[in-house]
Amino acid sequence: MTVSAKTEYACIAMIQLAARYESGQPARLREIVEAQGIPQPFLVQIMAQLKAAGLVLTSRGAAGGYRLAYAPDRISLADIFQVIEGSGDQTESNLQKPTPATEALCGVWGQICQARTKILEEVTLANLAARVAEQPDEMFYI
Template sequence: MNVSAKTEYACIAMIELAARYEAGQPARLREIVEAQRIPQPFLVQIMSQLKAAGLVVSTRGATGGYRLAKAPDRISLADVFHVVEGAGDQADSNLQKPSPATEALCGVWSQICQARSKILEEVTLANLAARVAEQPDEMFYI
């Protein structure tokens, strides 16, 4: 599955915010950039989109930053994908006069898109934050 860098960065930033949700403290862009190695200009653009869509809220000032607009278990990956990539999966043929073989393939493409959409809707930020928390920290010994 091909996912754009922008979509992947948006998901990573949202997982970071989900991990911080219980503490109730907003995360500054710099903190997200440092923790997740997302290019800052890209992150500014992404957070603006997520804010406009109502998935995150921001607070200005010295103690400001970004927080999830609702609980992580109420935000799915589909929500993030729709904001960044736009609505709808494309499963249409590029041919002007489809043949029976093309129509059969379009049926398969449509099934793939439906399965993808179902999985994205089922996986929440809470699920992903829990997976991240379960993974051991990498340690390097010399």
């Protein structure tokens, strides 16, 4: 499965917001950029899309930034994929003349898309934030 950099960055930014959700503190764009290594111009576009879709809220001022619009257990990866990529489920043949073989393949492509969607719907930001929290911090030895 190929995931665009834009979608991956969106998921990473949302996981960071999920980790802060309980504190109620918004995250500044610069904090996300520095912590995750996402190019700032790219992240600005991503956050604008997520805001327009109602997945994140913004606040202005010295204590402003981005925060999740809903609890992390209510936002799935499917929600983020839908905002950034659209449905993206192509199950039609690219060939001009359909044959029984292409029809059979299209049936399989459809099953793959359904399975992908099911998994994306089951994984929430809360799940992912918990996985991140379980990871040991990197240690550097000299």
